[in-house]
Amino acid sequence: MKEHKTRLTLISLLADGQFHSGEALGEALGMSRAAVSKQVKVLQSWGLDIYRVQGKGYCLAAPLELLTVERILSHTACADLSVIPVIDSTNQYLLDRVGQLPSGAVCVAEYQQAGRGRRGRQWLSPFGSNLYLSMYWRLEAGMAAAMGLSLVVGVAIAEALQSLGADGIRVKWPNDLYYQDKKLAGILVEMTGQAGDAAHLVIGMGLNIAMPEQEGESIEQGWTNLTQACDTLPGRNQLAATLIAKLAQTLTDYEEKGLDGFIERWNRLDNFLNRPVKLLMGPRVVEGIARGINNQGALLLETEEGLVPYIGGEISLRGC
Numbered sequence: 001m002k003e004h005k006t007r008l009t010l011i012s013l014l015a016d017g018q019f020h021s022g023e024a025l026g027e028a029l030g031m032s033r034a035a036v037s038k039q040v041k042v043l044q045s046w047g048l049d050i051y052r053v054q055g056k057g058y059c060l061a062a063p064l065e066l067l068t069v070e071r072i073l074s075h076t077a078c079a080d081l082s083v084i085p086v087i088d089s090t091n092q093y094l095l096d097r098v099g100q101l102p103s104g105a106v107c108v109a110e111y112q113q114a115g116r117g118r119r120g121r122q123w124l125s126p127f128g129s130n131l132y133l134s135m136y137w138r139l140e141a142g143m144a145a146a147m148g149l150s151l152v153v154g155v156a157i158a159e160a161l162q163s164l165g166a167d168g169i170r171v172k173w174p175n176d177l178y179y180q181d182k183k184l185a186g187i188l189v190e191m192t193g194q195a196g197d198a199a200h201l202v203i204g205m206g207l208n209i210a211m212p213e214q215e216g217e218s219i220e221q222g223w224t225n226l227t228q229a230c231d232t233l234p235g236r237n238q239l240a241a242t243l244i245a246k247l248a249q250t251l252t253d254y255e256e257k258g259l260d261g262f263i264e265r266w267n268r269l270d271n272f273l274n275r276p277v278k279l280l281m282g283p284r285v286v287e288g289i290a291r292g293i294n295n296q297g298a299l300l301l302e303t304e305e306g307l308v309p310y311i312g313g314e315i316s317l318r319g320c
Contacts, residue, residue, distance in 0.1 A: 004085065004086045006031075006039060007043060009029060010029060011048070011066070011127070011128075012066065013057060014064075015060065015063060017059065017062055018059065020057050020059070021056070021057035021247065024057070025057070025058065034102065036058075040052070040058055043127070045192055046127040046136070047127050047129060048060065049061035049062075062210075065235045065236050065237065066085075066110070067237055067240065068083060068160040068237065069081050070239045071101075071235075071237035072108070072244070074241075075238050075241030076242070078104065078244055079106075080102050081105075081108070082099055082105075082106070082108070083109075085109065085110040086127075086164070087111070087112055087113070088112065088114040089112055089114050089204075090109050090133060090204055091134045091188060091204040093134070094135075094136045095202050097136075098136065098192055098202075102135050103136065103138040103213070105135070105136045106133065106134065108131070108132065108134075110127050110132075111125055111128070112132050114151075116251065117193070129208075129209060129210050130209045130210070130211055131205070131206070131207040131209055131236060131240060132205075132206050132207070134204040135203045135248070135251075136201070137199050137201045137202075137203060137251050138200060139200075139201055140255070141255065142193065142196065142199050145258070146189070146201060147296060148259040148293075148296065149201065149254070150188075151174060151293060151297050152251075152254050152262050153187050153189065153247065153250070153256040154172075154176070154177060155171060155265050156179055156247050156249075157185060157205060157207070157247070158170065158177055159246065161177075161229070161230070163242070164233065164234060164242065164245075165230045166230040168180065168229055169269075170270065171269045172271050172315060173293065173299045173315055174299070177207075178271045179224050179226075179229040181271070181296055182222040182223055183207055183208075183223045183224070184207065184223070184225070184229065185206060185207040187203070187205050188204040188205075190202045190204070207226065208223060208224065209239075210225050210227050211223070213227055254318070255277065258295075259285050259295055259296070259297055261290070263275070265291065266293055267292040267293070270292055272315055273291070273292055274290065274291065277315050278315045279315060279316075280314050280315075280316050281297065281310070281312055286303060288301035288302050288308070290302075297310050297311075299311075299315070
């Protein structure tokens, strides 16, 4: 973190969304204007929309509410909360500390240098635009009981966002949130443990809040921002707190009720329920009508062979 101290200080100076001259920034940081310019270029590579006007200085395109432990905890309780502005991966941070953390521990970041999604894909993580959050959970029932957990997490996040006014949020099997048929958030559940012992789960989420268009140009599917789904959003600290509280409560409910207690809630939120879809499983493609999930978290597809459950694969609307 020390190597980023100057850059994070520069961000905090610019976070008000006002113009700051290169000279004033240099004085505050103890460096030359040329050095400030170099630091600004690094921040732009992190995805921050900073522009410069001759005679006025540097300015963020919009004010930025930075995440802090104090602000998040002012809205909710948390077993153990780490806010790390620049990190490789919030999931990896918790995975590296399994056994040292209490169940319910959370890591939140402003920028991930090596954020990842399902199947090893990169998760684009520009600074301050979105929310990158991971929670550690110890599941006493073991790894077998974690089947379908990404579905439960999707329900929790969708319901939390709906409670904030984003009524159109839907879930996509097995691990995404959608708004108007575009991806809004992704979920990655990773686990460690041994047979007969508790499962150590790390549940990661990347939520697009205000991803700049230019930052999302490399994304190979339709995507959207929470700002499109909700007219009046709370600040990012309150949003993080809302999701943390909902996720912890939902995981507690899951331990008591299992997946059976969430099937109806999933089907109510299912973006693809009763719609024709393609299920992509490597080179294999299965076409059918999506009919929700069963009590094992499998996707139910109505095909020429009848109602068939599928555990693996990804849903696609392309060509349907």
